[in-house]
Amino acid sequence: MRVFPAVDILGGKCVQLVQGKRESATAYGDPLACAHRWIDAGADALHVINLDGAFGDAAKNADLIRTLVKDTGIEIELGGGIRSIEDAQQWLGTGVSRIILSTLAIQNPLYISQIAKEFGSDRVMAGVDARGGNVAIHGWQETAGNYISWAETFEQLGAGSLLYTNVDVEGLQKGIAITPVKDLIAHVHVPVVVAGGVSGRADVALLREAGAYGAVLGSALYSGKINLLEALEESR
Incomplete structure (x- = not known):
């Protein structure tokens, strides 16, 4: 199973949010420095989110993210504010x-x-950002139907992988909810990366055993609650 340290960018800084709320941001400095910190610790992939894009300013942080991609040279999955075909093509x-x-x-x-x-x-x-079993959109402020139904639709349309984020536990550092993860993996045939609540080695083990392709480490990684090396060891 892959491990993806998160590098979430807001206003040019690496931050972590609680429950996706902008006002909850805790800053951790330069995104490039954070990226290299995790790479130096053994990461071979990153999960990068342009939070300004998610909040409506898609162009913000663009140069910084391009530099990060070029400078690190590793596997990067990127989200946040991709609102058009043109945005997708550019990224x-x-x-x-x-x-x-x-x-x-x-x-x-x-x-x-x-x-x-x-x-x-x-x-x-x-x-597939889900709250209470329904997909959450527009900064998690609205819901738009059953998360498994949408996941199946995305697969049928050609998505090569899925990012499942459990909004109910995201950022709380209190562990994952494994049942909805298992339910999703049982209904699709593409790789599923899981975010939200990964707070300890046991959570990584649960995801590996459930058949997840990857786990995103965010708030718990930055706070020191989960150790990257231990997570990497548990993922194998």
Whole structure:
């Protein structure tokens, strides 16, 4: 199983949010420095989110993210504020391994097919952000139907992988909810990366045993509650 340290960027700084709320941001300094910190500790992939993009300013942090992609040279999945075909094309052109489509995938599902046809399914990851079993969009402020039904639709349309984020536990550092993860994995045939609540070695073990392709480490990693080396060891 893969381990993806998160590098979430807001206002040019690496931050972590609680429950996706902007006002809850805790800053951890320069995103490039954070990226290299995790790479030096053994990470071979990163989960990068342009939070300014998610909050409506898609162009913000663009140069910084391009530099990060070029400077690190490792596998990167990128999300946040990708609201059009043009946005997707531009980000894929920077060399990121795959882009994460969340709100756009719900509002214009056929865009998944279009992007997958142009760049390949393996470069298209559909975001399944779920709260109470329903997909959450627009900064997790609205819901739009059952998360498993949407995941199956995304797969049928050509998404090569899924990012499942359990909004109910995201950022709380209190552990994962494994049942909805298992339910999702049982209904699809593409790799599933899981975010939200991964707070200890036991959570990584649960995800590995459930058949998850990857785990995103965010708030618990930055706070020191989970150790990257231990997570990497448990993922094997």
